[in-house]
Amino acid sequence: MTADSKGRYSSGSQSSLLSRAYKHHLFWPLALWIALLLFNLFYSPSFFKVVVREGHLYGSLIDILNFGAPLMLVAIGMTTVIATRGIDLSVGSVVAIAGALACQMISKGSDQNALSLVLYAIVMALVLSVALGLWNGLLVSITGIQPIIATLILMVAGRGIAQLITDGQIITVSSTPYQYIGAGSLAGLPFSIFLVAIVFAISALLTRRTALGLYIESVGCNPEASRLAGIRAKTVMIIVYMFCGLCAGVAGLILSGNVASADGNNAGLWIELDAILAVVIGGTSLTGGRFYLTGTIVGALMIQTLTTTIYSVGVRPEVTLVVKAVVVLAVCLIQSESFRKAIISRWKTRRYPAEREVTRHA
Amino acid sequence: MKRRTKMWGLLTLTLLMLVATACGKSDDKKTSGSASDISLGFAQVGAESGWRTANTNSIKDSAAEAGFDLKFSDAQQKQENQIKAIRTFIQQKVDVIAFSPVVESGWDTVLKEAKDAGIPVILTDRAVDSKDESLYVTFIGSDFVEEGKKAGQWLADQYKDASADVNIVELQGTTGSAPAIDRKAGFEDAIKGNSHLKIIASQTGDFTRAKGKEVMQAFLKANPKIDVLYAHNDDMALGAIQAIEAAGLKPGIDIKIISVDAVHDGVQAASEGKINFIVECNPLLGPQLMDAVRDVVAGKTLEKRIVTKEGTFTSEEAKAALPDRKY
Amino acid sequence: MAQQSVTEPVLKLTGIHKRFPGVRALSGVDFRLFPGEVHALMGENGAGKSTLIKVLTGVYSIDEGMVEMEGKRLVVHSPQEAQAAGISTVYQEVNLCPNLSVAENIYIGREPRRFGRIQWKEMNRRASQLLEERLHLRVDVTLPLSEYPVAIQQLVAIARAIDIQARVLILDEPTSSLDRGEVARLFEVVRKLRGEGMAILFVTHFIDQVYEISDRITILRGGELIAEYKASELPRLELVSRMIGKELTMLDELPKTAGETRASDTQSAIVAASGLGRKGAIEPFNLSIGRGEVVGLAGLLGSGRTELARLLYGADRADQGKLQVEGAGKGGVHSPRSAIDAGLAFCPENRKTEGIIEDLTVRENIVVALQATRGWFKTISRKRQNEIADEYIRTLNIHPPNPEQLVKNLSGGNQQKVILGRWLLTQPKLLILDEPTRGIDIGAKAEIQRLVLTLSREEGMSVLYVSSELEEVLRVSDRIAVLRDRVKVEEIDKDEMDEQRIMKAIAGGEGA
Structure with a gap:
């Protein structure tokens, strides 16, 4: 085909930087996030004010990073699961369980501030989280239950497990090292954000520098073709669910550390939905395949920005969820290529109907 | 191949449910151990706070003390769970149903079912917005x-x-x-x-x-x-x-x-x-609830509204009260 | 047919343009279709046949040009709209709902209702009647469609088209997975419909079939219209050379029986199966494949060809017998992964669902198998991946030559080449090819056949070649194993190989 080389030529070097940026998968998530931030700038200029207070940075943007950290973590794990055509509804429960176990262990200790105790509790909580991820992974890959059902089991049962661990109580801890995970600051920034950075870096390294990313995308695109190409699809699935469990576990530690207490009922409630939304906003398709970790981070930040915006703008609590839903709907519509095309073609046909007819008959 | 895996899934689910119901049953037995003719079904909101836990404990303790057969259900803050629990109580033909509604509205149907079954209902801690006051006997709780x-x-x-x-x-x-x-x-x-x-x-x-x-x-x-x-x-x-x-x-x-x-x-x-x-x-409304239950079963008429005794604390008063605070 | 020249075309396309990022799929194509004719649309892979059909059925919008149906301008946005306008399509992979019943598939969306409730009995009765009277097909219409072979499923799709009174019927590679008897039956139905005035657009790669049934032929190449001919006025050789755009010599270059020149060493078997079998798939069989040998598998559709290949590769697990593979690990070959480790490679029959990983790029599709054998951490560097991709794009002549193109945007033949590239990269000892040339144009077909011969002759690679085209199997094989009704019935050596002999083995019964 002679047109080929020509076509490629035009899409390659002729296109300007702007149209290349426009085509990048991060363009819409970033643009929408920036739009949301600009709205805040317009609404309350102090939104962007960051000051140093008691040795750490202080301001709405820092809050977004800090409170958004658990969501970002969960969403990173969710991204890898969704990339394999799966979904993990149980992350909220795992968040609650991890926090509950860690707080329970610390509150039983004689010296809650002992670093060894805290580390031990953290390790145990994370081990349990990974084990719960393994359970999900086994259900999905070995027994072949659909992911949405398989993880629904733990989503429902997990709250019960968290309650069992805490005995139905809110467990309060007074452990400085544990609180540091959720509320401490390092080099002026919330410590939790460093955890996000570490997990993000590790997952990016594992998926982009090793072959794991190719395996995940391949399995997500076409599990059977991947199996025939020699990829151990089941192993890949188990790994991503375990990783998702781990991410949820870390998120649970941050959430419970932030308020120095574990709440089996409410910790991480509905976080799975926000996480799925973040993944989708970030450009990863729910049908699996290509995934975008950076996009997910932007998506999570956008959701947290929206939440914080709603609090600071003073939306009445009765309509908070409606406002959130409307913004999310708008975001999804703007991101949808076919919707954009429909709008544009509408607009075009309205403008040039006569002209088109003329060329046709000519 | 696919069918077999689906079967496995079903099997796992059934097993899980069995385990879950088995747990529930053993719970029932524990509370029904004491011999008593009065059975009380209580549908709690959940365990969302320390206050709620104290409330639950107060009810469980005073029911045991009074020798009532308490059927306790935790709704985990969902109205549908609570409605389900109340329906179960009606089926079990308990003598009195008591519950703390998760939300104010949407109770008329299920309360009517209880009324039709002839089971008196006592509201604790939170009220419902039903216009028909005959749907419940009394409301014990804070104002x-x-x-x-x-x-x-x-x-x-x-x-x-x-x-x-x-x-x-x-x-x-x-x-x-x-x-x-x-x-x-x-x-x-x-x-x-x-x-x-x-x-x-x-x-x-x-x-x-x-x-x-x-x-x-x-x-x-x-x-x-x-x-x-x-x-x-x-x-x-x-x-x-x-x-x-x-x-x-x-x-x-x-x-x-x-x-x-x-x-x-x-x-x-x-x-x-x-x-x-x-x-x-005050979450400790267990004793007041048990008194009311006893009165209802005995056929006495109750006040439509029983207010729990409550105080206030300033910082100074809190210091003095702290050692006695159990919940 | 005589009446064509006087009647107006039922469907008329003028100056159709369609572009995709980086590809011009159609540029200025005209096409017309008359009532009561079978019109063959011919072209190599990437010629624009699929795109043209997708334009007609509302899957794609057109950038420029006009579609007219019965003199009126037609704009369809979806297959549903196309169907409502009277254009029905039957695909190679049938696009009906496999888990609904035959009757439901015919009447879906148009169920006979009474007081809002579906009249199931009435629907089943009508479906049976329709199939029997119009297509002479007697089946239980209450069974799920998936219970029936593809041939029946296609007839059901046609029945649906008849029932909605479609005026245009598009048959997109309908015969690719049918055996001879089924093709004959399909053609019988097609002729009947033609006689009733239906306009039929027929897309296929089988030249014999084109001449058997078509009245008119339109040839596309590279997204452009080459010409429209009356079938009776176009010699075969000219058709082929118009399609590939050069004089046809390629196929003749291949020796008819390539046996003599080959340095096959049958002594050392790469793979030896003894009593290998799987219930419901294939009866126990013995088969050994030597180094550098090309073994053909012949047999009708459903005779167990694919099942045999999948057992050898470990894609399905055998429930009896033994499989020895040279160089296999301790556990033997029990999964695709262990098969690859032992030096096996497998191009599955079903390219779309089992071969390509469609949302990944050409580069990723090529390196995926090699990377899978290397594990997570021994990553093939991006630079090396690019080199590999470029190399295979060049040697296999993959079009468009862009390693970052998504594989789903390639034509069928080029997708097949990508999968071949994937396996050649792993340097297998045995390459299992299951219908590698299905749905592929002549040019690519010859390329693939030649590649097989080169690999076995020059590199000593063994090949198991599965094909439903006898001619093809004969051309490439040193030895042919024949399957019938899930049993391996015969093995024919090269000195005894001829079409007659194999046909007899396939037909069985009254042999010799």
């Missing part, structure tokens, strides 16, 4: 409007000589719940006499610490001058205290804090001066 009024009254007294505006932020309970609506209404009613007292921001904190902290942080960024925080429960106040401290302010001094409930952690914060005033919301 949330009164609680709000007490909180507002204290604030009005504190600032009765204020010449400048006092900026108040409010952390509401779960949107739509009776305590959130009433505590807000009572508070607003009590402070409306003083035009300097102004609520500048009000947002739900879902009665949880995490939300309380998150919302308070946003309040602090959006409003440069906050004088008073009114939280609908202690947990949200405790979360907000962390936010205030993170902002480099002193809770109780830079921002006065009023809260409702008086659970142990709250009283402790009050004793440390971080909460200035707590209105008690």
Whole structure:
């Protein structure tokens, strides 16, 4: 085909930087996030004010990073699961369980501030989280239950497990090292954000520098073709669910550390939905395949920005969820290529109907 | 191949359910151990706070003491669970049903079913908004409007000589719940006499610490001058205290804090001066409930409204009361 | 047919343009279709046949040009709209709902209703009647469609088209997975419909079939219209050379029986199966494949060809017998992964669902198998991946030559080449090809056949070649194993190989 080389030529070097940026998968998530931030700038200029207070940075943007950290973590794990055509509804429960176990262990200790105790509790909580991820992974890959059902089991049962661990109580801890995970600051920034950075870096390294990313995308695109190409699809699935469990576990530690207490009922409630939304906003398709970790981070930040915006703008609590839903709907519509095309073609046909007819008959 | 895996899935599910129901059964047996002719079905909201746990324990303990056969169900804060539990109680033909409604509305159908089955219903702690008062025998619990009024009254007294505006932020309970609506209404009613007292921001904190902290942080960024925080429960106040401290302010001094409930952690914060005033919301209504149950079964008529005895704590009083606070 | 020249075309396309990012799929194509004719649309892979059909059925919008149906301008946005306008399509992979019943598939969306409730009995009765009277097909219409072979499923799809009174019927590679008897039956139905005035657009790669049934032929190449001919006035050789755009010599270059020149060493078997079998798939069989040998598998559709290949590769697990693979690990070959480790490679029959990983790029599709054998951490560097991709794009002549193109945007033949590239990269000892040339144009077909011969002759690679085209199997194989009804019935050596002999083995019964 002679047109080929020509076509490629035009899409390659002729296109300007702007149209290349426009085509990048991060363009819409970033643009929408920036739009949301600009709205805040317009609404309350102090939104962007960051000051140093008691040795750490202080301001709405820092809050977004800090409170958004658990969501970002969960969403990173969710991204890898969704990339394999799966979904993990149980992350909220795992968040609650991890926090509950860690707080329970610390509150039983004689010296809650002992670093060894805290580390031990953290390790145990994370081990349990990974084990719960393994359970999900086994259900999905070995027994072949659909992911949405398989993880629904733990989503429902997990709250019960968290309650069992805490005995139905809110467990309060007074452990400085544990609180540091959720509320401490390092080099002026919330410590939790460093955890996000570490997990993000590790997952990016594992998926982009090793072959794991190719395996995940391949399995997500076409599990059977991947199996025939020699990829151990089941192993890949188990790994991503375990990783998702781990991410949820870390998120649970941050959430419970932030308020120095574990709440089996409410910790991480509905976080799975926000996480799925973040993944989708970030450009990863729910049908699996290509995934975008950076996009997910932007998506999570956008959701947290929206939440914080709603609090600071003073939306009445009765309509908070409606406002959130409307913004999310708008975001999804703007991101949808076919919707954009429909709008544009509408607009075009309205403008040039006569002209088109003329060329046709000519 | 595919069919077999599906079968496996089904099997796993069934097994899980079996385990779950088995657990439930063993629970029932524990409570039905004591010999008694009166059976009481109680549908609790959940275990969302220390207050609720104390409430649950009080009911369980006093039922055991009275020798009642208590069937206890935890709705995990979902109305549909609670309706399901009440229907189960009706099927089990318990003598009396008592419950703390998760939300105010939507109870008419299931309460009618209980009435048709001839089972009296007692509401505890939270009311329902049903127009048909015959659907329940009595409502035992705190008067949330009164609680709000007490909180507002204290604030009005504190600032009765204020010449400048006092900026108040409010952390509401779960949107739509009776305590959130009433505590807000009572508070607003009590402070409306003083035009300097102004609520500048009000947002739900879902009665949880995490939300309380998150919302308070946003309040602090959006409003440069906050004088008073009114939280609908202690947990949200405790979360907000962390936010205030993170902002480099002193809770109780830079921002006065009023809260409702008086659970142990709250009283402790009050004793440390971080909460200035707590209105008690007494969870120990077990004995009063058991008395009412006994009276209903005996055929006595009850007052439509039984109010629990409640006090208030300032920081000083909190210090004295702290050692006795069990919940 | 005589009446064509006087009647107006039922469907008329003028100046159709369609572009995709980086590809011009159609440029200025005209096409017309008359009532009561079978019109063959011919072209190599990437010629624009599929795109043209997708334009007609509302899957794609057109950038320029006009579609007219019965003199009126037609704009369809979806297959549903196309169907409502009277254009029905039957695909190679049938696009009906496999788990609904035959009757439901015919009447879906148009169920006979009474008081809002579906009249199931009435629907089943009508479906049976329709199939029997119009297509002479007697089946239980209450069974799920998936219970029936593809041939029946296609007839059901045609029945649906008849019932909605479609005026245009598009048959997109309908015969690719049918055996001879089924093709004959399909053609019988097609002729009947033609006689009733239906306009039929027929897309296929089988030249014999084109001449058997078509009245008119339109040839596309590279997204452009080459010409429209009356079938009776276009010699075969000219058709082929018009399609590939050069004089046809390629196929003749291949020796008819390539046996003599080959340095096959049958002594050392790469793979030896003894009593290998799987219930419901294939009866126990013995088969050994030597180094550098090309073994053909012949047999009708459903005779167990694919099942045999999958057992050898470990894609399905055998439930009896033994499989020895030279160089296999301790556990033997029990999964695709262990097969690859032992030096096996497998191009599955079903390219779309089992071969390509469609949302990944050409580069990723090529390196995926090699990377899978290397594990997570021994990553093939991006630079090396690019080199590999470029190399295979060049040697296999993959079009468009862009390693970052998504594989789903390639034509069928080029997708097949990508999969071949994937396996050649792993340097297998045995390459299992299951219908490698299905749905592929002549040019690519010859390329693939030649590649097989080169690999076995020059590199000593063994090949198991599965094909439903006898001619093809004969051309490439040193030895042919014949399957019938899930049993391996015969093995024919190269000196005895001829079409007659194999046909007899396939037909069985009254042999010799």
